Amino acid sequence: MTAKDYLTKAQNEHFAIGAFNAANLETIKAIIEAAKELNSPIIIEASHSEIEYIGGENFISVINNYKKETGLPIFTNLDHAPSLEAARKGLLWGFDLIHFNGSHLPLAENITATAGFVKEAHAQNVLVEAELDPIENSSGLHNLTAEAQLAQIKYTSPEEAHDFAKKTNVDTLATSFGSIHGLYETHKQLNLELLSQIRTNTSCFLSLHGGSDIPADQVQKAISLGIVKINVNSELRLAFKTALKSDLATDPELAIYKIMPPAIEAVKNIVKAKLTLFGSTNKI
Numbered sequence: 526m527t528a529k530d531y532l533t534k535a536q537n538e539h540f541a542i543g544a545f546n547a548a549n550l551e552t553i554k555a556i557i558e559a560a561k562e563l564n565s566p567i568i569i570e571a572s573h574s575e576i577e578y579i580g581g582e583n584f585i586s587v588i589n590n591y592k593k594e595t596g597l598p599i600f601t602n603l604d605h606a607p608s609l610e611a612a613r614k615g616l617l618w619g620f621d622l623i624h625f626n627g628s629h630l631p632l633a634e635n636i637t638a639t640a641g642f643v644k645e646a647h648a649q650n651v652l653v654e655a656e657l658d659p660i661e662n663s664s665g666l667h668n669l670t671a672e673a674q675l676a677q678i679k680y681t682s683p684e685e686a687h688d689f690a691k692k693t694n695v696d697t698l699a700t701s702f703g704s705i706h707g708l709y710e711t712h713k714q715l716n717l718e719l720l721s722q723i724r725t726n727t728s729c730f731l732s733l734h735g736g737s738d739i740p741a742d743q744v745q746k747a748i749s750l751g752i753v754k755i756n757v758n759s760e761l762r763l764a765f766k767t768a769l770k771s772d773l774a775t776d777p778e779l780a781i782y783k784i785m786p787p788a789i790e791a792v793k794n795i796v797k798a799k800l801t802l803f804g805s806t807n808k809i
Contacts, residue, residue: 526598527621527650528568528600528621528622528652529652529696531566531598531600531808532652532696532697532730532753532754534808535753535754535805535808536730536751536753538808539748539749539804540748540753540803540804540805540808541733541748541752541753541754541755541803541804541805542566542567542568542753542754542755542803542805543565543567543568543736543755543757543796543799543800543803543805544567544568544569544570544602544604544732544754544755544756544757545567545568545569545570545756545757545758545761545796545799546569546570546571546572546575546604546664546756546757546758546761547569547570547571547575547584547761548571548575548576548578548579549579550587551765551785551788551789551792552761552765552789552792553569553587553588553591554591554789555761555788555789555790555791555792555793555796556569556792556793556796557569557591557595557597557599558789558793559793559794559796559797559800560597560599560796560800561595561597562797563797563800563801563805563806563807564806564807564808564809565800565805565806565807565808565809566597566598566599566600566805566808566809567597567598567599567600567800567805568599568600568601568602568621568622568754569588569599569600569601569602570601570602570603570604570622570624570756571584571602571603571604572604572605572664572758573603573604573605573606573607573611575604576603581603581614581615581617581618582618584601584618585601585618585619585620588601589619597809598809600621600622601619601620601621601622602620602621602622602623602624602654603615603618603620603622603623603624604624604756605624605626605656606623606624606625606626607626607629609625609638609641609642612625612642612646613642613645615651616645616646616649616651620651621651621652622651622652622653622654622696622697623642623646623651623652623653623654624653624654624655624656624697624699625638625639625642625653625654625655625656626655626656627639627655627656628656628657628658628659628660629659632657632685632689635655635657635689636688636689636692636693639653639655639689639693639695640692640693640694643655643693643694643695643696644694647694652696652697653695653696653697654695654696654697654698654699654732654754655689655693655695655697655698655699656698656699657681657685657686657689657698657699657700657701658678658679658680658681658700658701659678659679659701660699660701660704660705660706660734660735664706664707664737664758664759664762665707665708665759665762666707666708666759666763667707667708667709670709670711672711672714674705674707674709678701678703678705679701680701680702680703680716680719681700681701681702681719681723683719683722683723683725683726684726686698686700686723686726686727687726687727690727690728690729695729696729696730697729697730697731697732697753697754698727698729698730698731698732699731699732699734700720700723700731702715702716702717702719702720702723703715703716703719704733704734704735705735706734706735706758706759707735707737707759708737708738708759708760708763709738712738712739712740713735713738713739713740714740714743715733715739715743715746715747717743717746717747717750720747720750720751720752721750724750724751730753730754731751731752731753731754732752732753732754732755732756733747733752733754733755733756734756735756735759736755736756736757736799737757737758737759737760738759738760741802744802744803745802745804748803748804755799755803757795757796757799760795760799761792761795761796764788764791764792764794764795765788765791765792766788767791768787768788768790768791768792769784769785769787769788771787772784772787772788
């Protein structure tokens with residue numbers, strides 16, 4: 526089954542596929558081990574900055590090797606490619622999905638650029654995700670409340686979402702309905718009524734960005750309203766850093782591969798919890 530097949534299955538059966546960011550071998554290993562234990566399809570993704578660190582060809586090669594070894598439905602996504610040039614590199618590297626982020630452009634330019642790239646990507650059987658309004662902030666710790674950040678964002682208009690999806694023929698649309706990147710002093714709050722309106726006005730797949738630290742009941746409701754892909758990054762980073770820091774403080778070991786297991790286990794536990802919440806276990 527292809528990535529599109531699994532997204533369609535998720536839409537029909539009301540579950541979501543977790544899209545987990547990784548920029549090192551240990552995080553990739555943790556994500557795959559979690560998916561294997563829970564018999565779940567997964568997307569492993571890397572942002573533009575993460576790709577600059579690990580390298581696009583390296584990222585794809587490592588994951589393809591694990592895919593052959595495990596036989597799991599593992600798909601790769603280039604997350605938030607900030608330009609057409611960056612997105613086209615994703616085609617050359619062999620990503621299964623590419624998120625072209627033209628949300629910084631005027632709407633008409635975003636539509637034109639996205640529609641053009643969709644044609645290029647579809648010619649290579651690659652799925653395209655697009656972003657209408659910016660999903661704000663970075664995947665880190667932020668010293669403000671989620672409410673304060675949400676007060677600053679532009680929420681997506683259902684009518685604009687309809688127009689954008691129709692004119693671009695995009696496969697997946699990332700919309701702004703309370704979805705923000707990072708971790709805050711308070712839990713995030715999704716505007717589920719707005720999501721429902723966006724779903725009614727569009728027929729493409731819908732994704733949820735900033736999937737860390739959203740109340741479980743809101744995540745499940747978002748899935749019931751049509752979300753089929755959920756991005757998670759900040760919680761993985763925090764789990765990895767916390768576990769590694771704790772281990773380094775007490776373990777005199779110098780061999781790197783012997784130091785990493787606690788961090789791998791911490792990330793794996795987060796991924797397993799998310800896969801369970803998203804309802805994707807035993808969906809292979």
